Amino acid sequence: MIEAKDLTKRFGQQLVFENLNFKINDGDFISLIGPNGSGKTTLVKILMGLEKKTSGELSFTKKQTIGYVPQFRNIDMDYPLDIEQFVRLNLKFTLSPSKRHEDDELIKNILQETKLTELKNRPLGLASGGEKQKAYLAQALLNDPKVLILDEATASLDVEVKMQLMDLVQELNQKYNLTVIFITHDYELTKKYTSRALFFKNKTIEEVHVNDVSEAMFEMGS
Numbered sequence: 001m002i003e004a005k006d007l008t009k010r011f012g013q014q015l016v017f018e019n020l021n022f023k024i025n026d027g028d029f030i031s032l033i034g035p036n037g038s039g040k041t042t043l044v045k046i047l048m049g050l051e052k053k054t055s056g057e058l059s060f061t062k063k064q065t066i067g068y069v070p071q072f073r074n075i076d077m078d079y080p081l082d083i084e085q086f087v088r089l090n091l092k093f094t095l096s097p098s099k100r101h102e103d104d105e106l107i108k109n110i111l112q113e114t115k116l117t118e119l120k121n122r123p124l125g126l127a128s129g130g131e132k133q134k135a136y137l138a139q140a141l142l143n144d145p146k147v148l149i150l151d152e153a154t155a156s157l158d159v160e161v162k163m164q165l166m167d168l169v170q171e172l173n174q175k176y177n178l179t180v181i182f183i184t185h186d187y188e189l190t191k192k193y194t195s196r197a198l199f200f201k202n203k204t205i206e207e208v209h210v211n212d213v214s215e216a217m218f219e220m221g222s
C-alpha cells in the first residue's frame, strides 16, 4: 500500500498542491485525472523519488519496485536498436555466462507477456506507435515491479491501439495483482479500465467514484 498524508509540493513560491491524503492499495487500477498543470506528473515523480516533497508524509507498507511507461514520443527511423535490444537496455549488463542465461529467459518471458515475441527483431524506429509503447511497457516490467505508472502512455495513439495497450495492462493487473497508476486525460479509458479515480482539484486531490467521473474534470482550469 502507498499512503500520502498531508503531502504538499511547492516549486519556490508556486504551490503545486497541498495536503494530499490518499491510499493506493496493492492491485488497484487507479487513474490520476485533472487539468493540465494540476500536479499529476509531479506527484508520480515524488512517488518515484525523482522529486522531493515539500512537506507531509509518503509511506509504503513494503518495498515497492516501480515501473514507469512514459508518454509516446516518436523515435527516429534510424534508431539503432531493435525491439528486443531496446527492452534489454533496462537489464544490468553483466559478463557472467549464468546471468546471461537467466537474462535471456527473463527477456523471453517479458516479450511473450507483452505480445512482442514475433516483433522482437523489428527496428524500434520502424515499429508502430503501439508497438513502441509495448516495448516501453516491456522495459518497465523487467525489474518485476509491484507498481506500474503509466504517464499518459496512451496519448497520441489510435483508439484501437490504446485499447490493446490497456487490455494488456489490465491482464497484468489481474494476473499479478500489479498496482497500476494511470495518469490520463482520456475520459473513455478512465471509465473503461480504472476502478478508482483521484481527481486533482483546487490544489488538492479528491477521490471520485469512477461512475461519477465526467468529461469536464479533464477540461477545467486548475
Ligand SMILES: Nc1ncnc2c1ncn2[C@@H]1O[C@H](COP(=O)(O)OP(=O)(O)OP(=O)(O)O)[C@@H](O)[C@H]1O
Pocket (backbone or CB within 6 Å): 011, 016, 034, 035, 036, 037, 038, 039, 040, 041, 042, 043
Ligand atoms: N521542475 C519544475 N520547476 C518548477 N515548476 C515546475 C517543475 N515541474 C513542474 N512544475 C510546475 O508544476 C505544476 C504542475 O506540473 P505537472 O507537470 O505536475 O502537472 P500535470 O498535472 O502533470 O500537467 P499535464 O496534465 O499538463 O501533464 C505546473 O505549473 C508546472 O509548470
